[in-house]
Amino acid sequence: MSRVVTARPLTRESFAAFGDVIDAGGENHYPINAGKTERYHALARPEATGPDGHVLISLARATPYDVPLALTMVERHPLGSQAFVPLSPRPFLVVVCPDEDGRPGLPHAFLTQPGQGVNYARNTWHGVLTPIGAPQDFLIVDRGGDGNNLEEFFFADPYEIRLPG
Numbered sequence: 332m333s334r335v336v337t338a339r340p341l342t343r344e345s346f347a348a349f350g351d352v353i354d355a356g357g358e359n360h361y362p363i364n365a366g367k368t369e370r371y372h373a374l375a376r377p378e379a380t381g382p383d384g385h386v387l388i389s390l391a392r393a394t395p396y397d398v399p400l401a402l403t404m405v406e407r408h409p410l411g412s413q414a415f416v417p418l419s420p421r422p423f424l425v426v427v428c429p430d431e432d433g434r435p436g437l438p439h440a441f442l443t444q445p446g447q448g449v450n451y452a453r454n455t456w457h458g459v460l461t462p463i464g465a466p467q468d469f470l471i472v473d474r475g476g477d478g479n480n481l482e483e484f485f486f487a488d489p490y491e492i493r494l495p496g
């Protein structure tokens with residue numbers, strides 16, 4: 332029996348318990364380069380812990396998923412944060428779960444505004460990168476180093492993640 336979760340628009344407030352929203356909506360912005368550029372400063376602070384922990388910048392060329400999404404698994408990275416910033420102005424699906432004694436609780440699903448990215452705080456349960464409707468490239472900022480930085484949880488029954496509307 333599928334359990335249904337409907338995505339809602341991504342906002343800083345609704346996502347705060349899981350990480351950061353990366354967009355030009357932050358309060359902390361100021362002009363640089365003689366006013367030719369506006370800097371939206373410190374939207375997120377990457378975290379990279381553990382042996383030889385360091386921050387990496389990578390690119391992802393992602394294939395879209397069917398929606399409604401069958402969410403069978405969530406994962407988390409105990410040694411570092413993980414950010415995904417889309418390189419094209421298309422919404423994508425973000426799914427996170429609170430931690431309940433080492434297991435993921437009820438999923439929360441969000442649909443980003445075009446161009447919005449997210450930074451998952453270290454050890455936050457999340458669905459894998461989920462573009463919808465078309466292939467999409469993303470910038471990834473996450474943790475490199477030694478040790479195991481991936482924990483996966485497979486649901487006995489999948490959740491059905493629906494788009495709003």
Ligand SMILES: NC(=O)N[C@@H](O)C(=O)O
Nearest residue numbers: 406413457458459460471
């Ligand atoms: N493995 C990787 O780079 N991506 C996943 O962690 C993911 O959250 O999609």
Ligand code: NI
Nearest residue numbers: 406408413459
């Ligand atoms: Ni991940």
